Amino acid sequence: MDEGQNNLVMCRELGRDYGGQTAVSSLSFSLARGEVLGFLGPNGAGKSTTMNMLSGCLAPSRGEVEICGIDLLASPAQAKAHIGYMPEHPPLYPELTVDEYLRFAARLRGLPRRRVKAAVETARERCGLADVGHRPIGQLSRGYQQRVGIAQAIVHEPALVILDEPTVGLDPNQVREIRALIQTLARDHGVILSTHILPEVAAVCSRVQIMVRGQLVFESPMAELGDAGEGGGRLKLHLSEQAEADPLAGLSGVSRVETLGPGQFRLHHAGNKELAPAVAQLAVDRGWSLYRLEPETRDLEQIFVSLTSGEEADAA
Numbered sequence: 001m002d003e004g005q006n007n008l009v010m011c012r013e014l015g016r017d018y019g020g021q022t023a024v025s026s027l028s029f030s031l032a033r034g035e036v037l038g039f040l041g042p043n044g045a046g047k048s049t050t051m052n053m054l055s056g057c058l059a060p061s062r063g064e065v066e067i068c069g070i071d072l073l074a075s076p077a078q079a080k081a082h083i084g085y086m087p088e089h090p091p092l093y094p095e096l097t098v099d100e101y102l103r104f105a106a107r108l109r110g111l112p113r114r115r116v117k118a119a120v121e122t123a124r125e126r127c128g129l130a131d132v133g134h135r136p137i138g139q140l141s142r143g144y145q146q147r148v149g150i151a152q153a154i155v156h157e158p159a160l161v162i163l164d165e166p167t168v169g170l171d172p173n174q175v176r177e178i179r180a181l182i183q184t185l186a187r188d189h190g191v192i193l194s195t196h197i198l199p200e201v202a203a204v205c206s207r208v209q210i211m212v213r214g215q216l217v218f219e220s221p222m223a224e225l226g227d228a229g230e231g232g233g234r235l236k237l238h239l240s241e242q243a244e245a246d247p248l249a250g251l252s253g254v255s256r257v258e259t260l261g262p263g264q265f266r267l268h269h270a271g272n273k274e275l276a277p278a279v280a281q282l283a284v285d286r287g288w289s290l291y292r293l294e295p296e297t298r299d300l301e302q303i304f305v306s307l308t309s310g311e312e313a314d315a316a
């Protein structure tokens with residue numbers, strides 16, 4: 001399988017200026033199949049500008065974007081066929097019924113007429129809209145209107161779904177429903193979710209990126225954060241100087257070993273509660289002295305606050 005098939009998104013040195021002001025400076029990242037990437041940042045960080053560029057709605061000032069291996073700038077129509085986008089304010093037509101609007105969205109995405117009916121039914125079903133197909137969008141609650149916004153984004157079965165602030169303005173029950181919907185979407189699509197709601201990222205994302213002043217300042221798989229659902233995290237240890245990294249890397253659940261200094265390591269793991277005793281046993285077996293063994297938790301909220309405090313006031 002080539003790189004284009006593995007990577008739904010590949011962006012390199014992507015940037016956008018508005019007049020003389022840089023909104024996004026130089027962004028490079030990729031999204032693989034099966035990932036839900038949370039894009040976090042304070043107000044004005046450049047999230048919406050990035051989503052608009054990734055979806056082909058806004059031309060970058062510099063850099064490259066590939067969608068499923070297709071250059072978005074050189075071949076926009078082919079690349080966009082793989083993208084479903086729900087902007088922060090989805091362009092819904094309140095006077096149209098849900099079915100009329102989804103049929104319109106399907107045709108707009110280039111679906112042949114004969115496939116439209118089935119595509120609309122599938123999208124309606126997946127987004128919990130089965131009973132409201134005949135209702136005018138303007139008469140639906142805010143939560144249902146968001147579902148319609150998501151349904152129009154997936155009606156053509158794109159590989160990549162980009163959702164910009166999908167739960168803003170919803171009540172707690174509606175928020176839960178939309179998050180559950182995003183998780184089901186992740187089974188069949190790669191998802192990029194722009195938000196500034198931290199629990200949303202913890203609830204639905206497999207990876208998180210934090211953006212500040214148009215730059216990526218943090219990136220981590222959720223499993224490596226202290227507050228990840230599966231309890232993934234890091235274990236820092238200080239052993240005698242002759243200790244080697246290889247046997248540590250072979251311990252069950254260890255995803256990566258960082259060498260911090262002679263005999264000093266950081267083990268990244270996916271929530272193995274038995275790791276500390278296993279390290280102690282390994283030290284005994286190998287005759288290493290164990291000076292220090294401590295879990296390191298990195299709470300997403302702490303990381304976000306330390307990287308972004310003061311930013312929103314500046315942006316305003």
Ligand SMILES: Nc1ncnc2c1ncn2[C@@H]1O[C@H](COP(=O)(O)OP(=O)(O)OP(=O)(O)O)[C@@H](O)[C@H]1O
Nearest residue numbers: 018023041042043044045046047048049050196315
């Ligand atoms: N059309 C525009 N013209 C000029 N400046 C813009 C335009 N759109 C956005 N900006 C500026 O670019 C910067 C990034 O804005 P953007 O909307 O991408 O941020 P954001 O992270 O999505 O913010 P929020 O969380 O408030 O939606 C901000 O300083 C904003 O004022």
